[in-house]
Amino acid sequence: MIMDVRQVIKSFNIEDPVESFESFGGGHINDTFLINTVGEGRKYILQNVNRYVFKDIDGLMNNISLVTEHIHEKLLEKKVADIESRSLELIKTKDNKLYVDDEFNAWRVFNFIEDHVVYDIAPNREIAFEGARMFGLFLNQLSDLDPSGIVETIPKFHDIKFRLSNLEAAIKADPLKRVRSLEKEINYVRSRYELMSIIQNLGEKGLLTPRIVHNDTKINNVLFDRKNNGLCVVDLDTIMPGYLHYDYGDGIRTCANTGAEDDEDLNNVGYDLEIVEAFTAGFIQSVHSILNKTERSSLAYAALLFPFIMGVRFLTDYIAGDVYYKINHTYHNYFRARAQLKLARDGEAKLSEIQRIIEKALKNSKD
Ligand code: ADP
Ligand code: GN1
Numbered sequence: 001m002i003m004d005v006r007q008v009i010k011s012f013n014i015e016d017p018v019e020s021f022e023s024f025g026g027g028h029i030n031d032t033f034l035i036n037t038v039g040e041g042r043k044y045i046l047q048n049v050n051r052y053v054f055k056d057i058d059g060l061m062n063n064i065s066l067v068t069e070h071i072h073e074k075l076l077e078k079k080v081a082d083i084e085s086r087s088l089e090l091i092k093t094k095d096n097k098l099y100v101d102d103e104f105n106a107w108r109v110f111n112f113i114e115d116h117v118v119y120d121i122a123p124n125r126e127i128a129f130e131g132a133r134m135f136g137l138f139l140n141q142l143s144d145l146d147p148s149g150i151v152e153t154i155p156k157f158h159d160i161k162f163r164l165s166n167l168e169a170a171i172k173a174d175p176l177k178r179v180r181s182l183e184k185e186i187n188y189v190r191s192r193y194e195l196m197s198i199i200q201n202l203g204e205k206g207l208l209t210p211r212i213v214h215n216d217t218k219i220n221n222v223l224f225d226r227k228n229n230g231l232c233v234v235d236l237d238t239i240m241p242g243y244l245h246y247d248y249g250d251g252i253r254t255c256a257n258t259g260a261e262d263d264e265d266l267n268n269v270g271y272d273l274e275i276v277e278a279f280t281a282g283f284i285q286s287v288h289s290i291l292n293k294t295e296r297s298s299l300a301y302a303a304l305l306f307p308f309i310m311g312v313r314f315l316t317d318y319i320a321g322d323v324y325y326k327i328n329h330t331y332h333n334y335f336r337a338r339a340q341l342k343l344a345r346d347g348e349a350k351l352s353e354i355q356r357i358i359e360k361a362l363k364n365s366k367d
């Protein structure tokens with residue numbers, strides 16, 4: 001039986017009577033609802049997890065439970081005020097489960113973080129710094145959590161060699177005959193195999209510390225308060241084992257781009273080095289004490305790899321017929337791919353400057 005939202009809500013341990021619910025937020029993957037309870041009662045976030053994208057819902061929910069409880073304990077140890085605004089808490093079902101599901105959907109509920117603000121692009125350096133400090137803090141808080149309990153919710157999520165092989169498979173199948181108009185993009189991608197494999201090769205050689213990472217550090221996955229202090233990191237579905245480069249790379253890809261992720265005007269797209277500098281300073285402030293030597297020297301390559309990997313994923317989805325990402329129009333994935341590949345090229349051109357920015361931040365963060 002397929003449940004409707006009202007039925008779903010009734011399955012969870014929500015104390016006050018529910019007054020209403022409404023669509024909320026603007027992610028590409030899950031459906032998010034805000035649940036209002038009567039009077040001054042608590043609010044909640046209800047999410048329908050995308051089962052096409054996430055096959056192992058048990059593993060995913062267990063990851064989130066381990067991570068949120070670990071962070072909660074850290075905040076308690078530090079006697080942080082306002083813990084309920086600073087960490088996600090899973091609200092269990094009436095029969096003590098982490099989620100409810102039917103044939104097509106899997107639903108879970110979190111505490112709603114009140115009075116928050118989100119940004120799709122960092123409007124200034126202060127927000128870039130603070131967002132990055134939050135993502136770095138998140139990595140730091142998880143650096144002593146046993147990784148053996150954390151599963152890969154999307155296998156090989158940021159494995160560039162796997163993503164490139166998926167692209168080649170889509171090119172071969174070409175179900176909508178879209179490949180013929182994509183020569184420029186495909187040639188660029190094929191010419192960068194070695195450069196974009198640098199981080200993965202270092203990892204495979206054992207030179208990067210395997211960590212529990214967030215893997216989706218878009219600036220809109222940090223909630224800020226009204227004074228622009230970071231409150232909480234959200235969107236925990238992609239927490240998996242990985243390298244710290246992933247969180248730095250995806251963070252500056254989204255935060256420091258002068259254009260939009262799907263900008264149709266490529267002249268808008270590029271790295272704003274002032275924002276890169278602020279983001280890097282915030283991130284390094286939180287993680288410098290856990291970084292090894294190779295992580296320090298190779299971090300800059302993440303600024304190329306992340307727009308590249310997203311470009312490859314959007315291009316693959318465009319060729320495959322838009323089966324993965326939600327789209328607003330026929331060419332949406334194409335414009336996203338083009339803009340991300342432009343940002344990767346810009347990262348290449350600015351690599352030595354980004355390297356210098358990272359070295360400066362490391363120097364300033366010495367204990
Ligand atoms: P998606 O994977 O679809 O991006 P998110 O988990 O990021 O889904 O949620 C989408 C948006 O909903 C977020 O950007 C944020 O604005 C809001 N949101 C998510 N969780 C919470 C929460 N616990 N409290 C308040 N707002 C939230
Ligand atoms: C998706 O869930 P959302 O919209 O924050 C995607 C990320 C991409 C991003 C591109 C599970 O993130 O990997 O970076 O879109 N999440 C998944 O905007 O594929």
Ligand code: MG
Pocket residue numbers: 027028220221235
């Ligand atoms: Mg999100």
